[in-house]
Amino acid sequence: MKRLILLFLFIFLFSINGNVNGAGLSVDVDTIDNLIMIGEEAIFDVSIKNEQEISDKLTFLITDLNWDWEKKFFVIPSKGTENFQLKVKAPEGVVNPDRYSLNLKVYSTLNKNTYVYEPLLITVLDESSLLNLEKLDYSINGLNPEKKDNVLRLIVKNQYDKPLKDVDIFLSSDIFDSVEGEVNFDEAELINEEFLINLNSKASEGWHDVNILLKKGNLVLLNEIKSVKVGKYSNVQEDKEVSSGFLIKKTSVIKKNDGSVLSEQIYRLRLSYFERLFSNVNPKPSFFEESGDDYYYVWEFSVKPGEEYKINIEINYRNPLFLLIALIIMLYLVFHFVESGISIKKKVLTIKSKDGINYMKILLIIKNKGKREIKNVRIVDQLFNVKNVPSDYGTLRPSKVKRKGEDVVLVWDGISLIGNEERILSYRVNVGVKSSIVLPKALVRYKIGKKLNIVKSNSCLVVS
8 A cells, every 4th residue: 555655746746746746738648458478568648738938859668677668759740749659578587577656758859958757557477377277177076087078168357358369278197189279368257168178098097196287488377286086987809710711711809898887888890791691690780881891790788897709700700611612513414314315395286077088187296405415316206096007208218117016116216406406206007096095105316425314205185
């Protein structure tokens, strides 16, 4: 209080002295910014009026020579006014944080008795007092190492009606990588800034220090250490065992919880479409996802503290390969014994009269079912109880026609059939059928390689 009384008395005396010695001059000062830090400039708008009857050359000075300012000279005509902006700088290493009352002396360079004083009030702020850390906030349960991003919320108050621009924020700790940010403070503003941090392996359960540093250029505005709590967590370790053999690969994934709480886990396995066809997993996945040509097996499970969860994956190409080989062999056999060879079918066309059947036309339909040519094919057909030898042969006459009593045997020799060829042999026989007759089976004899094959046709029942 005593210091403030002396300050106001000092200002009052200089004001009286200015009124006495400053006849002919008047000065008005408007404060623009008088809250500064060391190295910054206080700014004032100054208006000088020459009330003398003559023109005068004027200048000014700051009575405290520890401060820096720019010297200027003005020639002001009688009754004229000069306006300018005065910047007074607090030099580093000379001026300390405090409240100052400086005197601006405006005087004539032509008449030493013409001058006037005007006080300038400047507060040099201590940079360490500009900001106050209100709170370092985070989850009530503590930081969670299982989360990819934890939120640290920094609440800082600007203590003065002085804006602060481009303030850099640095947060550092042994439990996460340093994070940075930048913020601007308005006058007396309370800011609330959030930072996302990813805890590392050193983030054990308990309390850990966080260093909070705010700087503006080289000035340290705030440097404090606060403790944050890392909550209970599950420390789930993954172990993978891989074994492989001929066309088979086995993988075991083991998730073990070395932490202190139940842990909800998700495991994803990517497989190509081809791998998926030959995969076997245990236990079964919770669900699977499809993305382009890839498939993802997804397991969702819980692991209690001290327990483990095991997933077995087997990619087996061996059994499918053996199955494929067996299938190829089977197809070969099917092709060789079913799709290859010759088939024969017998059909009968009849001409009837009122007395019964007068004659029959018999068709033998022979087909090569395979793609390879078959040579030297023999076809044999026979008729029982016929009086006449067959006639009217189709495109190919039989090589032999043998008669034994009332039976007739027809033989076609040396026939060649190309792949998939179908050929029809036909003949007509006069026969009197008044009730019914059964025509026996025709047969085909041929060789594929060294194997002799005999195939019979169907028999035909003819009814008059």
